[in-house]
Amino acid sequence: MKTKIIDAAAIRQLVRKVGRDRLMDEMIDRLTASFRNFDSAKTDVPARDGFKYSQPTVGLVEWMPSMNVGSNATIKVVGYHPRNPEDHGLPTIISTVSRYDTHTGHLVGLMDGTLLTALRTGAASAVASRMLASGDAATIGLIGCGAQAVTQLHALSRVFKIDRVLVYDIDRATMDSFYQRVSFIGLDSRQVRGATPSEIVSESDVTTTATSVEVGAGPVFDDVEPRPWLHVNAVGSDFPGKTEIPDSFLKRSFVCPEFLEQAINEGECQQLTSCEIGASLVEVLKAPDDFKQLKEQLTVFDSTGWAFEDQIAMDMILELAHDLNIGHSVAVECIESDPKNPYHSHTAES
Amino acid sequence: MKTKIIDAAAIRQLVRKVGRDRLMDEMIDRLTASFRNFDSAKTDVPARDGFKYSQPTVGLVEWMPSMNVGSNATIKVVGYHPRNPEDHGLPTIISTVSRYDTHTGHLVGLMDGTLLTALRTGAASAVASRMLASGDAATIGLIGCGAQAVTQLHALSRVFKIDRVLVYDIDRATMDSFYQRVSFIGLDSRQVRGATPSEIVSESDVTTTATSVEVGAGPVFDDVEPRPWLHVNAVGSDFPGKTEIPDSFLKRSFVCPEFLEQAINEGECQQLTSCEIGASLVEVLKAPDDFKQLKEQLTVFDSTGWAFEDQIAMDMILELAHDLNIGHSVAVECIESDPKNPYHSHTAES
Numbered sequence: 001m002k003t004k005i006i007d008a009a010a011i012r013q014l015v016r017k018v019g020r021d022r023l024m025d026e027m028i029d030r031l032t033a034s035f036r037n038f039d040s041a042k043t044d045v046p047a048r049d050g051f052k053y054s055q056p057t058v059g060l061v062e063w064m065p066s067m068n069v070g071s072n073a074t075i076k077v078v079g080y081h082p083r084n085p086e087d088h089g090l091p092t093i094i095s096t097v098s099r100y101d102t103h104t105g106h107l108v109g110l111m112d113g114t115l116l117t118a119l120r121t122g123a124a125s126a127v128a129s130r131m132l133a134s135g136d137a138a139t140i141g142l143i144g145c146g147a148q149a150v151t152q153l154h155a156l157s158r159v160f161k162i163d164r165v166l167v168y169d170i171d172r173a174t175m176d177s178f179y180q181r182v183s184f185i186g187l188d189s190r191q192v193r194g195a196t197p198s199e200i201v202s203e204s205d206v207t208t209t210a211t212s213v214e215v216g217a218g219p220v221f222d223d224v225e226p227r228p229w230l231h232v233n234a235v236g237s238d239f240p241g242k243t244e245i246p247d248s249f250l251k252r253s254f255v256c257p258e259f260l261e262q263a264i265n266e267g268e269c270q271q272l273t274s275c276e277i278g279a280s281l282v283e284v285l286k287a288p289d290d291f292k293q294l295k296e297q298l299t300v301f302d303s304t305g306w307a308f309e310d311q312i313a314m315d316m317i318l319e320l321a322h323d324l325n326i327g328h329s330v331a332v333e334c335i336e337s338d339p340k341n342p343y344h345s346h347t348a349e350s
Numbered sequence: 351m352k353t354k355i356i357d358a359a360a361i362r363q364l365v366r367k368v369g370r371d372r373l374m375d376e377m378i379d380r381l382t383a384s385f386r387n388f389d390s391a392k393t394d395v396p397a398r399d400g401f402k403y404s405q406p407t408v409g410l411v412e413w414m415p416s417m418n419v420g421s422n423a424t425i426k427v428v429g430y431h432p433r434n435p436e437d438h439g440l441p442t443i444i445s446t447v448s449r450y451d452t453h454t455g456h457l458v459g460l461m462d463g464t465l466l467t468a469l470r471t472g473a474a475s476a477v478a479s480r481m482l483a484s485g486d487a488a489t490i491g492l493i494g495c496g497a498q499a500v501t502q503l504h505a506l507s508r509v510f511k512i513d514r515v516l517v518y519d520i521d522r523a524t525m526d527s528f529y530q531r532v533s534f535i536g537l538d539s540r541q542v543r544g545a546t547p548s549e550i551v552s553e554s555d556v557t558t559t560a561t562s563v564e565v566g567a568g569p570v571f572d573d574v575e576p577r578p579w580l581h582v583n584a585v586g587s588d589f590p591g592k593t594e595i596p597d598s599f600l601k602r603s604f605v606c607p608e609f610l611e612q613a614i615n616e617g618e619c620q621q622l623t624s625c626e627i628g629a630s631l632v633e634v635l636k637a638p639d640d641f642k643q644l645k646e647q648l649t650v651f652d653s654t655g656w657a658f659e660d661q662i663a664m665d666m667i668l669e670l671a672h673d674l675n676i677g678h679s680v681a682v683e684c685i686e687s688d689p690k691n692p693y694h695s696h697t698a699e700s
Contacts, residue, residue, distance in 0.1 A: 067401045090456070
């Protein structure tokens, strides 16, 4: 009864062996297929819950469960601490993911969820953008240039032929260091340049917002005149009261929630009534012909992070790690050879 | 940023070094002190939630979070699969516990929760029995002789001078093997004998029920005439619809819930109206003089398992492991030296 542990070193080894591009491509492909085939009878995803606090710092620790019915349960535990980069030199989002066998309750696997979260969040935006943005989107805007922006741009670069990237961050140093962090994508340094949020929204074909804007402090851009087909991936809104998009912009856009139950509590959909909310990404993927006209319209993908995606991402990492013989196995649970004797092997006595 | 992993081997090493008796004594002492000092402003314990299913087998995987406000969060994930011993040679209850730093979201520790659950469940019954049972309780009854019964009896043996143990299990082999599993407690084999549930309830001073009775199939004993001071630790009831105690017995007893919010959903308190439920164990411990007459009366401790106890138990194991230099540290989370670059160390590209 061992637990497969895929730690930081194993994740790095896996990324090196597979390559970032292939990993992202596979994540995009798997999410696309999983959304298309999504069956609520086979997957049980309750809305996440967690501890939200202002002491010792503003933050949250939340649990995101997802069950593959009849087979296994995945629980990602994710910390969101916007002061992490400044105060501790740590990412805002840190997480781990666990997998349980629902035949026995055994912890099958434990892995880093930090890179996995960045990967699947980027991939989900790419899937949504492929359905909702103009097919020849070439100008990408990024409002917020932190860790998530790296995988957002990487994922978009896998599905669009990018010509120009306009970036903005409230922190100048974060904005200035962005090109260096995404140089592996292969864009020329002249293709990536700073801009104001208004310039970004009016000039780009796809804009991703991924900020740590405080509760009540949004939106992160003014409702200026965009290209008529602008698609926005609203990634940062994932906390009650935290929103990034102007409500007037949302109200004239087709708003596609990633996971409706969560979006209305902590996403951009907080600003909308139920009749102002469009089809979910799963619904769009299941009937692409019904929604193809959206490519010509203003659209917003309301991404709050869906535990189902973590399940799919963990499947991918577990399979790759197995194929590449990466990670190590540890007997974590104290299982005695006599299941009715919790002290079985503890023969010595004080 | 390492995670302290206390795996099965480390737990066994720790139990060997500390000794079962000292470990149980310390668990009882820590729970007693923590209940006495319990402050709802310093501890946030939501009722647990989880996946309950009948496919691929009857079972559940649930998460039990508890926050030490301003410091850390503990999440135990526990599987309950009553067919485990027969079908897989595994314990019914398997679990792991994780600890998160609420300053950063970092996973500080991960450990086996299987032994920890058995220990703290036994210890909680001992704490309750010390408050609610007759001080010279000498005859202990056990209905259900599985893994939990071992630590139930062990814990009771640390707070009472036991003269006689009456045991019953629906499975004859489990009943017959019980003495061998608890022989370390030091009782003579003639002191531990099989009995019917009715004999147990009518002849014992303290009875613990710890069964896997199915939903709707309870109670596990008839409401025969008990000793007037009988105290029952109702341990097995921890699932909606699963109860072990006759409702008529409950209604003439002082019923003390371990954790009210959970007891009314999945404990014996499911059978009671709110005015039939007595003070909680925390309330009893905070005002012992107000409740001392209960030692002469029929009482039931409605134990459903409280995440706060897991937090205290994890504190204890982490401290002991630290003092004894047990366990190992692993960088699980993929934290890059540049917190804004999730790919920082992944320099090779496919």
